[in-house]
Amino acid sequence: MNTKKEIREYIWNYLEENKLGRFPFPLKNRIPNFKGAEKAAAFVFNMPEYKEAMVIKVNPDSPQAPIRSQILRDGKTLLVPTPRLKAGFIMVKPEWVPAGEERKAASLKHIHSYGKEVPLIELPKIDLFFAGSVGLHRDGRRVGKGEGYADREYAIIRELGNPEIPVIGTVNSSQVTDADIPRDPYDLTVDWIATEKELIKTNTPYPKPEGIQWDLVTEDEMEEMPVLHEIWKITKGKAAN
Numbered sequence: 563m564n565t566k567k568e569i570r571e572y573i574w575n576y577l578e579e580n581k582l583g584r585f586p587f588p589l590k591n592r593i594p595n596f597k598g599a600e601k602a603a604a605f606v607f608n609m610p611e612y613k614e615a616m617v618i619k620v621n622p623d624s625p626q627a628p629i630r631s632q633i634l635r636d637g638k639t640l641l642v643p644t645p646r647l648k649a650g651f652i653m654v655k656p657e658w659v660p661a662g663e664e665r666k667a668a669s670l671k672h673i674h675s676y677g678k679e680v681p682l683i684e685l686p687k688i689d690l691f692f693a694g695s696v697g698l699h700r701d702g703r704r705v706g707k708g709e710g711y712a713d714r715e716y717a718i719i720r721e722l723g724n725p726e727i728p729v730i731g732t733v734n735s736s737q738v739t740d741a742d743i744p745r746d747p748y749d750l751t752v753d754w755i756a757t758e759k760e761l762i763k764t765n766t767p768y769p770k771p772e773g774i775q776w777d778l779v780t781e782d783e784m785e786e787m788p789v790l791h792e793i794w795k796i797t798k799g800k801a802a803n
Contacts, residue, residue, distance in 0.1 A: 702766025
C-alpha cells in the first residue's frame, strides 16, 4: 500500500469484509460509519480539551453524529460545514435547540431547522476541530475520502485568523493503520485518535496548515467553492487596509 487511494480502499474493504461498518452503505467513497462510534465518542467527552471548548467544528458524517448531539447537550456551539463548503458553515447554538431535540438538531436532515448558515466574517473563534477519517496513523497522519475537505476547512479557519487548535479523529480500531501514509504540506494531521477501545495521543511531529496555499487553488476549485472567493476578498481586504 503506497498511495492514499490504496490505503483507503484497503480499509473500506476490511470494514466491509469484517462487518465492522454500519449504515449508510456502501462504506466506500465516504467517511465510513463504524461499530463502536458511540464508545469512541465517549472517550472524547472526558478530555479536558473537549470540556473547555465552547465552539466546536464537527464534520457532517454519520460516525460523528453522537459527538454533534452531545455538543449541544453540553451547552456548546456546534459548527458543521455545508456540503462541498458551498455555503460555508452551519452554526447551531444550544439555546436554539429545545431540550430533548439535540440528536435531531445535529442530523443533516434537520440541522437547517435549528441552525443557520453564517458568513465567514461572523464565524466565532473555534476551540476544537473534529475531522472525519477513513484511516489514521498513530503519528497523526490521516487519510480522508479523497476530496480534501477537512484539510481545506482547517486551512480556511486559520486563514481567517483562528489560532491553531487540537484536531480529533474518531474511528474503529481497525482503521488505525501502520501503513506509511503519504503526506503533502497541506494535509491535516490529528492530535488525538479515539477508537472504541482507547484514546491515543499522537504527539504528531507534522505541522498543520497555517492557511490556504493559494498557489495550489485551481480556477475550477474557486468556481466549485464560492467560499474561497469570499475568503480571498476578506483576506485581501485586510491586507489592503
